[in-house]
Amino acid sequence: MGKVLRFKRHVLMVSTGLVSGLVFAGPAGAAPDEETNVQNLPPVEVAAPPPSVARRTAPTRTVARIGAAQSASPRTRIYVYPTAPGAGRGLDVDKVPSAINAVDPSQIKRTGSLNITDALRDNIAGVNITEVTGNPFQPDVEFRGFVASPVTGTPQGLAVYQNGVRINEAFSDAVNWDLIPTAAIRSVTLVTNNPAFGLNALGGAINLQMKDGFTYQGAEIDVMGGSFGRIQGSAQWGKQVDKNYGVYAALEGLRDNGFRNFSQSTVRRFYGDVGYKAGDSEFHANMGVAKNDFGASATVPAELLDKYWGATYTTPQTTSNRVGYLNLTGKADATPTWTLEGAAHVRRYEQKLVDGNPTDAQECADPALLCFGDDATPANGAGGVQLANPFAPGTILGEIDRSTIRSTSIGVSGQATNTDQLFGHDNRFVMGASYDAGVTRYNATAEIGSIGENYVVNGSGLFLGPTGQPTTVAGPVSLRTVNQYNGLYAMDTFNVTNAFAITGGGRFNIARISLEDQLGADLNGDHTFTRFNPVIGGTYKITPELTAYAGYSEANRVPTPLELGCSDPARPCLIAAFLVSDPPLKQVVSKTVEAGLRGTKELNIGTLGWKIGGFRATNYDDIVAVPVVGRTGFGYFSNVGRTRRQGLEAEVNIKSPTLQFQASYAFVDARYLDPLELGSESPFADGNDNIHVVPGNQLPAIPRHRVKVGVDYAVTDVWKVGGNALFVSSQYLVGDESNQYAKLPSYTVFNLHTSYQVAKNIQLYGRVDNVFDKRYATYGQFFDREALPNFTNGGAEFTDPRSLSPARPRAFYAGMRVTF
Numbered sequence: 001m002g003k004v005l006r007f008k009r010h011v012l013m014v015s016t017g018l019v020s021g022l023v024f025a026g027p028a029g030a031a032p033d034e035e036t037n038v039q040n041l042p043p044v045e046v047a048a049p050p051p052s053v054a055r056r057t058a059p060t061r062t063v064a065r066i067g068a069a070q071s072a073s074p075r076t077r078i079y080v081y082p083t084a085p086g087a088g089r090g091l092d093v094d095k096v097p098s099a100i101n102a103v104d105p106s107q108i109k110r111t112g113s114l115n116i117t118d119a120l121r122d123n124i125a126g127v128n129i130t131e132v133t134g135n136p137f138q139p140d141v142e143f144r145g146f147v148a149s150p151v152t153g154t155p156q157g158l159a160v161y162q163n164g165v166r167i168n169e170a171f172s173d174a175v176n177w178d179l180i181p182t183a184a185i186r187s188v189t190l191v192t193n194n195p196a197f198g199l200n201a202l203g204g205a206i207n208l209q210m211k212d213g214f215t216y217q218g219a220e221i222d223v224m225g226g227s228f229g230r231i232q233g234s235a236q237w238g239k240q241v242d243k244n245y246g247v248y249a250a251l252e253g254l255r256d257n258g259f260r261n262f263s264q265s266t267v268r269r270f271y272g273d274v275g276y277k278a279g280d281s282e283f284h285a286n287m288g289v290a291k292n293d294f295g296a297s298a299t300v301p302a303e304l305l306d307k308y309w310g311a312t313y314t315t316p317q318t319t320s321n322r323v324g325y326l327n328l329t330g331k332a333d334a335t336p337t338w339t340l341e342g343a344a345h346v347r348r349y350e351q352k353l354v355d356g357n358p359t360d361a362q363e364c365a366d367p368a369l370l371c372f373g374d375d376a377t378p379a380n381g382a383g384g385v386q387l388a389n390p391f392a393p394g395t396i397l398g399e400i401d402r403s404t405i406r407s408t409s410i411g412v413s414g415q416a417t418n419t420d421q422l423f424g425h426d427n428r429f430v431m432g433a434s435y436d437a438g439v440t441r442y443n444a445t446a447e448i449g450s451i452g453e454n455y456v457v458n459g460s461g462l463f464l465g466p467t468g469q470p471t472t473v474a475g476p477v478s479l480r481t482v483n484q485y486n487g488l489y490a491m492d493t494f495n496v497t498n499a500f501a502i503t504g505g506g507r508f509n510i511a512r513i514s515l516e517d518q519l520g521a522d523l524n525g526d527h528t529f530t531r532f533n534p535v536i537g538g539t540y541k542i543t544p545e546l547t548a549y550a551g552y553s554e555a556n557r558v559p560t561p562l563e564l565g566c567s568d569p570a571r572p573c574l575i576a577a578f579l580v581s582d583p584p585l586k587q588v589v590s591k592t593v594e595a596g597l598r599g600t601k602e603l604n605i606g607t608l609g610w611k612i613g614g615f616r617a618t619n620y621d622d623i624v625a626v627p628v629v630g631r632t633g634f635g636y637f638s639n640v641g642r643t644r645r646q647g648l649e650a651e652v653n654i655k656s657p658t659l660q661f662q663a664s665y666a667f668v669d670a671r672y673l674d675p676l677e678l679g680s681e682s683p684f685a686d687g688n689d690n691i692h693v694v695p696g697n698q699l700p701a702i703p704r705h706r707v708k709v710g711v712d713y714a715v716t717d718v719w720k721v722g723g724n725a726l727f728v729s730s731q732y733l734v735g736d737e738s739n740q741y742a743k744l745p746s747y748t749v750f751n752l753h754t755s756y757q758v759a760k761n762i763q764l765y766g767r768v769d770n771v772f773d774k775r776y777a778t779y780g781q782f783f784d785r786e787a788l789p790n791f792t793n794g795g796a797e798f799t800d801p802r803s804l805s806p807a808r809p810r811a812f813y814a815g816m817r818v819t820f
Contacts, residue, residue: 041079041093041102041187082189082207083491084196084415084430085161091428095493095501097537097551098193098594099613099649101126108185110712110722110753112224112767112813114232114254114267116182116208117141122724124190125649125664128706130779131805134296134312135258137178137265138319140779143190144615145645145670145702146203148175152353152405153562153637155623157590159201162208163286163327165345166198170407170438170483172562173200176351179290179323181271183222183234184250186211192615193551193594195507195533196489198434200557202590203617203645212273212284213238213246224815228808229257232267246275259808260310262317263296280333287326294319297355299781299803307792309775309806314356314398314455314788322350339417347409352402356457358787359399361448361464363389370448372467379448382465382476387448390460395450396788398457399464403444411436422494430505431490437483440561441518444477453791478518481561486510491535499541503551506534511558511587529558529587543599549613550595559585563623563637586621586639596649606656616646618673627735629679629689629784641674643699660712660722668706670699672737681782683801684740691738698732698739701779703746705729718757723771725750728778733802735782744804747776766814770807777804 080090081100093100101124111118117139121129128142132151140149146157148168156173159166168175189207191197197205216238223233232254240246254267273286297317304311325347334340361379364371370387372379378386391397415432446464449457465476491505509531517523537551563585596613622643627635651664672693680691698704705727712722730743753767785798 041081041100041104041189082191083194083493084432084489085159085164085166085198085205085207085413085434091493094541094547095428095495095503095539097503097539097549098191099549099596099615100598100611101190101192103188105186108182108188112753112765112815114182114234114252115139115177116180116185116188117177120188120190120206121726122708122710123662125651125666125706125708126647126668127190128703128728130701131807132299132779133294133319134260134298134300134317134805135263135265135294135319136808137267137292138294138297139177141175141177141206142702144192144203144617144647145668145699146617148206150174150176150178153625153635155563155588155625155637156200156557156560157202159197159199159205160208161197161205163210164329164343164413165325165327165347165411166436167347168200169349169405170409170561171405171440171442171481172560173557176321176323176349178267178292178294179269179288179321179349180208181210181250181252181269181288181290183236183252184210184248184271186215193535193537193553193592195535195553195555196430196432196491196505197555198487198489198507199485199509199511201555202557202588202592202619210271210273210286211236211238211248211250212275212286213240213248214275214277216248219820220817222815222817224813226813227811228259229255230811230813231255244277246273246277248273248275258296259811260296260300260806261312262315263310263312264293265295266293268292281331283328283330285326285328287324289324290321292321294321297353299779299783299805301783301785301790301798302800302802302804303790303798304792305777305804305806309809312455313803314358314451314457316354316356316400316457318354320350320352324348337418337420340414341416342412342414344412345410347407349405349407349409351405353404355401355403356449356451356455357399357401358451358784359397359446359448361397361399363391363393367393370462372464378467380465380467382463384465387462387464390462391450398449398451400447400449400457400459401444402447403442405440405442407438407440409436409438426495428493429490430492433489434485434487436485438481440479440481440483442477442479442481442561446476451788455788455791476519477523479523479561480516480518482512482514482516483561484512500538502536502538504534504536506532508532509556509558513558513561513564515561515564525564525584527559527564527584529556531556531587531589545601546597546599548595548597550593552591552593554589554591556587556589558587559623559637585623585637588622589620590617591620592617603654606654606659608652608654610650610652612648612650614646614648616644619643619645624678626678627680629681629685640672640676640678643671644673645670645699645702658714661710663709664707666706668702668704670702671695672697672699678737680735680737681784681801682735682738682741684736684738691736691740693737697737700732700734700736703729703731705746719754720756721752721754723750723752731780733780733782741782741801744777744780744802747774747778747807749774749776749807761819763817763819764814765817766812769811769813770809773810774807775809776807778807779805 081096083091103119103123108119120127130140138150148158152172160175186209192204219237221235225231234252236250238248249272252269256265269290271288275284327345329343331341360373365375370379370389381387413434418429447459448462449459489507493503495501511529513527515525533554535553539549594615598611601608621639647668649666653662676693677690707727710724727748729746750771755765782801783803789795790798
């Protein structure tokens with residue numbers, strides 16, 4: 001494939017260092033930016049031993065060695081891809097029976113962003129970004145109709161790994177993208193059709209590999225500022241000490257006032273790694289901390305956006321995230337063909353949410369008291385006594401919901417990789433096991449307050465207790481949950497011929513989730529889920545420049561503690577704030593088939609890479625969040641039968657010293673396969689506030705078409721210009737699962753960037769986002785129009801049922817990058 005060179009009639013299986021994926025083993029002092037080629041994968045340097053070197057096994061077979069001295073045999077570059085989450089060897093891309101999706105450091109750097117999701121959006125065909133929270137540092141990442149989101153309560157269909165450690169949070173499987181140190185990322189791969197990545201990998205797994213002192217040497221300081229008060233900076237440094245030690249550290253900080261009211265962002269992150277190499281053994285300790293604060297975490301009624309694009313609805317809406325983690329990894333070649341690897345980690349995560357909302361609290365028939373939901377049901381305080389009404393007559397009441405999540409997670413994993421020949425054919429066998437446990441303390445309270453014409457909720461000091469007896473629908477929560485996830489997996493790739501390889505294997509998952517109510521016994525529960533997920537696939541190298549692949553796999557995700565505690569439609573919860581005892585849910589099982597073609601070719605203008613593939617994924621017992629009409633924020637989780645996501649992805653790219661070009665198209669068709677009835681604020685709801693979904697209705701919030709084009713051109717040796725365009729087609733609003741309302745409109749966005757190398761070690765750069773100042777929304781849903789008046793229209797009732805997440809207007813940024 002392209003520049004992928006092989007020793008004659010032998011396929012190289014190469015060790016990729018300490019963690020699954022992609023590790024570059026070049027000489028000390030290598031430049032920080034690595035040259036990439038095949039589908040943007042970092043290269044791996046290998047060297048063949050002299051023919052006279054005796055081998056203990058398979059003496060006629062060439063064995064790849066990583067990190068050989070420069071005086072060793074001439075090096076060959078090959079490109080490998082991760083096939084397991086642990087510290088495993090990568091597989092030659094020609095043998096991977098699934099799509100190849102990768103982002104390299106230069107692509108991350110070109111975004112000028114401290115948000116890794118921007119690089120995913122720009123460079124992976126099937127990825128779409130929606131800012132459900134209203135903050136660019138907490139986006140939903142959607143791929144093939146599956147989501148990895150920071151929003152607690154979002155059904156999570158993607159697993160995310162950092163240096164082999166799963167970072168989906170323990171309580172809700174949410175992914176906090178803001179906690180990932182972007183400057184320290186060496187590569188990102190989006191692995192599909194592979195159950196070895198465990199729970200939540202329904203649509204795939206996002207695998208982040210971090211830099212260390214062996215893969216990055218030098219130092220860099222990067223500062224940038226621009227629109228909406230943006231000031232950001234990052235610094236990184238790496239050094240290989242002698243031949244045995246490597247040290248790396250990265251520090252990032254950002255302040256952004258945002259274009260919306262109350263939408264400020266503050267990001268502070270640190271990542272460090274200390275590594276040791278001795279012969280074929282390598283050990284690393286890496287750690288990270290982050291302390292981030294965000295505002296504007298909600299959609300806005302469309303009528304308010306019509307008046308002012310920076311509007312917010314009910315505030316405060318703030319999120320505070322804290323994390324600290326330590327990972328230990330080790331690898332040793334037990335024999336020339338056996339590699340043993342292991343890892344251990346500990347992670348502490350804390351999140352505090354403050355969420356201003358409309359409330360169901362109101363004056364009673366006796367105006368001296370407060371009621372809930374009507375004028376007769378008492379609104380009780382913490383002691384179970386009905387609350388007195390301290391508000392003046394006619395006051396519009398609101399509610400400040402506060403919740404905290406404190407999780408401590410630990411885990412260990414081990415993996416063995418063997419490259420002995422089988423029946424005289426090259427073969428690669430991987431087996432591994434993992435254990436992850438998380439303990440979470442979850443607490444929530446609700447404070448009654450008043451709402452002014454600026455939609456700001458002002459607290460009163462009155463907190464709701466158990467309210468709505470005999471069925472409690474609001475009140476304080478204190479819950480302890482314990483997650484225990486066990487996995488055992490094996491994968492084998494066998495070369496039937498030099499051109500044809502087959503892969504088979506699977507993973508057995510055991511998940512146990514315990515809920516312990518700290519205020520009573522209503523939330524207590526103990527749930528166990530088991531599942532074996534198989535995989536089978538193959539690749540065929542039709543020509544040296546063309547490879548075909550096909551595969552079938554299964555994956556599962558288990559209900560989260562949040563979902564298990566909120567699954568009864570008769571007893572809804574304020575999602576992400578209140579839980580009640582509910583019946584258990586079934587686990588979600590996804591069955592996926594995909595096939596395609598990919599290749600590379602050397603042209604006069606550079607290296608051409610291309611790929612085209614199709615996929616179909618069917619979910620069984622899918623879980624969705626169902627809102628309760630007329631009670632803002634309340635809802636429950638439910639199994640809804642089968643859903644299907646299918647589509648096509650195509651990409652072409654050209655790489656040369658002067659030109660970088662990429663164009664892609666993705667089609668995603670996501671539909672319900674079984675009839676169901678859902679509560680909705682849709683104008684088309686029936687008399688019971690329900691909509692009726694029939695088989696074939698499209699899933700909301702999943703655009704069917706995505707087109708991406710990007711180009712970078714070196715005008716001179718020191719001046720580069722570039723830009724990219726993104727088209728996202730229309731999509732149904734959340735709440736319109738019956739597909740009766742008009743879609744959220746499509747949008748096209750153009751961005752430009754440039755850089756100038758002032759001196760060898762100094763670069764100036766700038767960028768313009770949303771060049772034509774397009775006003776568009778990335779996400780939409782229905783809301784309760786009667787909950788609050790439209791103060792911008794004299795207090796009249798809202799008429800537009802849509803609540804939208806507005807995208808950032810045109811923005812200008814400039815920065816300087818200094819390397820040492």
